Amino acid sequence: MSDTLPPCPRCASGYTYELDALLVCPECAHEWNAEQDETQESKSTVVKDAVGNVLQDGDTVSITKTMKVKGAQGTLKAGMKARNIRLMPENGDHDIAAKVDGFGQLELKSSIVKKV
CATH class of the missing domain: 2.20.25.10 (N-terminal domain of TfIIb)
Structure with missing residues (x-):
């Protein structure tokens, strides 16, 4: 069988x-x-950034708006860069894993990043 x-x-x-x-x-x-x-x-799952650019693993993105992060001392500021992103479309809203310069490893929403 x-x-x-x-x-x-x-x-x-x-x-x-x-x-x-x-x-x-x-x-x-x-x-x-x-x-x-x-x-x-x-x-067929496509992840797009805040302005509609298609994102891929390994891209560099920048944060588009300043926001507080739960459990962290600082804030995630607009303009901070995240290099070598990893896409996780099955992870719900937070579909990007990346190390943000000066902040550390985070899971981000694709709606708050812009491809550089």
Whole structure:
């Protein structure tokens, strides 16, 4: 039966089985729709900055507005730069992980950054 079913997209296990309209992996408990190709779905997610530029991993961005950060002593000021960003579209609103110069590692919203 597993000869005709695709392997799990998360762990590549070949022991997938059908459960109604879903495919299930017994090793990692991942469930997905047999009709959709998850790899295409994750690649189609586009993250844009505050002015509409498409962001990619490794880009440099600058902060567009000053704001307070919970648990931090200082404020995140407009114009501060974050280099070598990492996109995390599955992480909800805070879809960018970056190290901000003079501040440290943060997760940012794409709506408050501008590509440099």
